[in-house]
Amino acid sequence: MRDLLTPKQLARAIDVSESSVKRWCDKGVIETQYTAGGHRRITMAGVLEFVRTGKFELVHPEALGLPPTSGQTARVVDRAREQLTEALIAGDEGLCRQIAIDLYLAEHSLSVICDDAFAAAFRQVGERWACGKAEVYQERRGCEITLRVLHELRAILPQPAETSPVAIGGAASGDQYTLGTTMAELVLRDAKWNAVSLGDNLPFETLASAIHEHRPKLFWLSCSYIADEAEFLSGYGGLYEEYGHDVAFVVGGYALTDEIRRQMKYSAFCDNMQHLEAFAQTLRSAGEKKV
Numbered sequence: 099m100r101d102l103l104t105p106k107q108l109a110r111a112i113d114v115s116e117s118s119v120k121r122w123c124d125k126g127v128i129e130t131q132y133t134a135g136g137h138r139r140i141t142m143a144g145v146l147e148f149v150r151t152g153k154f155e156l157v158h159p160e161a162l163g164l165p166p167t168s169g170q171t172a173r174v175v176d177r178a179r180e181q182l183t184e185a186l187i188a189g190d191e192g193l194c195r196q197i198a199i200d201l202y203l204a205e206h207s208l209s210v211i212c213d214d215a216f217a218a219a220f221r222q223v224g225e226r227w228a229c230g231k232a233e234v235y236q237e238r239r240g241c242e243i244t245l246r247v248l249h250e251l252r253a254i255l256p257q258p259a260e261t262s263p264v265a266i267g268g269a270a271s272g273d274q275y276t277l278g279t280t281m282a283e284l285v286l287r288d289a290k291w292n293a294v295s296l297g298d299n300l301p302f303e304t305l306a307s308a309i310h311e312h313r314p315k316l317f318w319l320s321c322s323y324i325a326d327e328a329e330f331l332s333g334y335g336g337l338y339e340e341y342g343h344d345v346a347f348v349v350g351g352y353a354l355t356d357e358i359r360r361q362m363k364y365s366a367f368c369d370n371m372q373h374l375e376a377f378a379q380t381l382r383s384a385g386e387k388k389v
């Protein structure tokens with residue numbers, strides 16, 4: 099996806115005159131940067147925000163480097179989920195990308211896109227795999243496609259401000275699931291946190307070093323698979339004892355059964371990304387009030 103666009107490209111995409119776009123740029127209606135030569139340049143984040151909240155339809159999305167039928171199909175999450183399941187299994191990356199962008203343009207939040215479109219579609223993919231109606235490679239390819247689409251959505255978001263609170267997180271040793279932690283990073287960045295995912299399969303020792311070095315306000319752990327419960331609980335317990343008193347520990351994921359959670363301490367357990375978003379917004383505004 100292109101980073102910076104010209105007024106000419108946006109004008110073509112929404113079928114208005116270039117002079118109108120230039121006027122909106124100069125009035126600050128559209129987030130605009132100016133080159134050394136004084137030329138107007140618009141970020142993709144600025145364009146999508148303008149289209150998302152404005153009254154203009156994307157008539158020629160390809161002028162912005164978006165799939166040709168962007169903004170014209172999946173606006174309803176339920177229908178998008180069905181389409182996404184088929185597209186993931188078929189390995190149709192273009193369609194997966196277009197569905198995600200269409201839902202975003204239709205003003206669905208990134209947390210809803212993660213929970214109700216992608217995670218829900220993967221549950222269906224999992225059921226198909228479990229009853230032999232989907233191949234392992236189709237599931238894995240679907241994960242790779244989803245990671246690329248999530249990273250494109252991340253690239254749409256503005257860079258976190260210097261003053262944005264820091265959040266880091268990942269998945270622990272033996273847990274090879276990457277989508278949960280990648281979604282947590284995306285949703286926290288959308289909530290204006292300076293959030294960075296450290297990835298999957300991380301020993302608790304190195305998570306401790308990361309917290310020690312980066313002093314985050316929030317640490318998240320995505321738990322989709324726990325190979326050894328006792329080992330996990332002692333590793334996690336040690337990390338919480340060391341840092342849980344002044345870092346908000348947020349946990350979530352398929353593997354966190356009631357039984358396991360009863361043996362853990364944390365600031366918040368979230369069933370999904372919408373819960374994480376709500377918690378992160380509250381924590382951030384509480385932090386701002388204190389300053």
Ligand code: B12
Binds near residue numbers: 223225238318351369
């Ligand atoms: C993709 C997948 C994999 C891939 C993941 C690849 C990757 N790049 O991530 C890999 C190959 C690792 C994998 C492996 C296995 N898998 Co698997 N996997 C799946 C599948 C299809 C999708 C999981 C997924 O990532 N979904 C997308 C995420 C984002 O959705 P989610 O997990 O629901 O997360 C949501 C919430 O839990 C929450 N959340 C999650 N993380 C976090 C973090 C935070 C901070 C917060 C706030 C919230 C949060 O929000 C998310 C969004 O709503 C599921 C099917 C399903 N039902 O989900 C099977 C599934 C989970 N796998 C299963 C199994 C059995 C396995 C294996 C044990 C198979 C095997 N024998 O090897 C191995 C375990 C390997 C290991 N050591 O980790 C079973 C689990 C059954 C059970 N009862 O436990 C399932 C249910 C398939 C099935 N139907 O049987 N798997």
